[in-house]
Amino acid sequence: MNNEEILTNVRxxxxxxxxxxxxxxxPDERIMEDLGYDSxxxxxxxxxxxxxxxxxxxxxxxxxxxVTVRDVxxxxxxxxxxRA
Amino acid sequence: MTIAGxxxxxxxxxxxxxxxxxxxxxxxxDLYYRWERQQWSVAALDLADDTAAWTRLRPFYRTELLNALxxxxxGEVTVVETLSSLVDRAPTDDDRxxxxxxxxxxxxxxxxxxxxLRQAAGxxxxxxxxxxxxxxxxAPELRRVTRAVWAEDDRASWYRAVxxxxxxxxxxxxxxxxxxxxxxxxxxxxxxxxxxxxxVTRDESRHVAFGMLAARDGVGAGYGGPVLESYLxxxxxxxxxxxxxxxxQAVPAxxxxxxxxxxxxxxxxxxxxxxxxRQLSHIGLPEAVPEAGAVWxxxxxxxxxxxxEHWNTPHPVRAAGAxxxxxxxx
Numbered sequence: 001m002n003n004e005e006i007l008t009n010v011r012x013x014x015x016x017x018x019x020x021x022x023x024x025x026x027p028d029e030r031i032m033e034d035l036g037y038d039s040x041x042x043x044x045x046x047x048x049x050x051x052x053x054x055x056x057x058x059x060x061x062x063x064x065x066x067v068t069v070r071d072v073x074x075x076x077x078x079x080x081x082x083r084a
Numbered sequence: 085m086t087i088a089g090x091x092x093x094x095x096x097x098x099x100x101x102x103x104x105x106x107x108x109x110x111x112x113x114d115l116y117y118r119w120e121r122q123q124w125s126v127a128a129l130d131l132a133d134d135t136a137a138w139t140r141l142r143p144f145y146r147t148e149l150l151n152a153l154x155x156x157x158x159g160e161v162t163v164v165e166t167l168s169s170l171v172d173r174a175p176t177d178d179d180r181x182x183x184x185x186x187x188x189x190x191x192x193x194x195x196x197x198x199x200x201l202r203q204a205a206g207x208x209x210x211x212x213x214x215x216x217x218x219x220x221x222x223a224p225e226l227r228r229v230t231r232a233v234w235a236e237d238d239r240a241s242w243y244r245a246v247x248x249x250x251x252x253x254x255x256x257x258x259x260x261x262x263x264x265x266x267x268x269x270x271x272x273x274x275x276x277x278x279x280x281x282x283x284v285t286r287d288e289s290r291h292v293a294f295g296m297l298a299a300r301d302g303v304g305a306g307y308g309g310p311v312l313e314s315y316l317x318x319x320x321x322x323x324x325x326x327x328x329x330x331x332x333q334a335v336p337a338x339x340x341x342x343x344x345x346x347x348x349x350x351x352x353x354x355x356x357x358x359x360x361x362r363q364l365s366h367i368g369l370p371e372a373v374p375e376a377g378a379v380w381x382x383x384x385x386x387x388x389x390x391x392x393e394h395w396n397t398p399h400p401v402r403a404a405g406a407x408x409x410x411x412x413x414x
Binding site: 017038039040042043044045046047048049050055056057065066075079 | 142144145268271334336337338339340341342344345347348
């Protein structure tokens with residue numbers, strides 16, 4: 001899966017799980033401020049992304065601020081490439 | 085007189101209520117009349133919206149809610165089965181009359197949780213107790229100390245049982261679980277669950293008030309030793325129930341989410357710890373707070389060890405490396 005496909009799928013998942021109701025999630029939309037995610041929803045999103053992309057913890061990953069949809073997609077890309 | 089706790093919609097969580105000056109604490113007779121004003125009905129709850137919502141719940145929330153509701157249901161069943169010796173051996177007639185109202189409350193709580201799980205969540209109550217941490221870690225001790233009230237027939241046994249029952253099971257464990265579960269039910273939203281948990285919280289506030297009143301009387305009457313000994317042992321067990329070594333927690337691979345998850349869980353631990361320390365001061369044993377805090381912290385660490393041993397993976401709080409210590413400030 002290339003980075004564009006990852007971004008497309010991340011946008012789909014974030015849009016489907018949006019606490020404000022299913023919608024299309026733009027890459028620069030902010031997860032919390034624009035899409036209504038709270039901390040519980042972010043944890044749930046992470047678990048769904050892990051299942052979808054078969055993500056595993058990576059040693060060098062630091063806790064970062066996941067502000068936008070694109071931030072999430074880039075993290076997924078990083079974790080997928082680290083796994084490969 | 086109308087008090088805030090009587091008004092629908094303004095029920096504070098037990099863990100959020102302000103400490104009451106000892107001379108302003110309600111008597112058992114006051115608590116009886118409060119019970120008369122605060123009646124509610126399981127049958128009157130409309131579960132239709134919740135039933136529909138449960139069919140749409142995603143696995144994460146479903147698991148979170150079922151774990152919480154299972155522990156609450158199992159706890160309520162246990163307290164129904166163990167209150168009678170406290171009623172029978174109550175120190176005064178007013179205490180006995182008040183405790184009789186509590187027995188009715190506990191029965192209603194069991195009916196509420198079982199009805200909700202069956203009708204809204206579509207879960208049979210069968211087998212729920214087997215995997216509950218309360219069943220495995222706390223209920224055996226509660227049964228032992230409440231049976232001892234019959235067997236030993238002395239005042240010290242009664243005060244010991246009040247500590248395990250009212251102060252630890254209700255004042256620490258149920259208070260924490262009700263607060264966190266009610267918050268989750270509000271955000272989903274599950275209106276009947278919010279309403280039911282609000283009613284249960286209101287009832288539990290009376291129960292905990294009675295427990296603090298009774299324990300404070302016990303300390304004043306020279307039973308401080310058995311009260312404190314029971315309290316410290318009860319805290320040791322309660323920390324284990326709260327961590328839940330038998331309950332598998334989701335451990336997010338994404339570190340940011342893991343940190344959030346750990347903070348959520350640690351928030352529950354902190355609520356319980358804070359509540360436990362405040363109660364101790366409130367019943368007249370403020371000098372024991374540092375020791376109780378140390379007991380709690382050690383028990384929490386041991387429970388996290390037990391989790392890691394049981395599941396062969398660290399608890400999210402350990403995985404995030406973020407277990408913080410609370411402050412003994414009260």
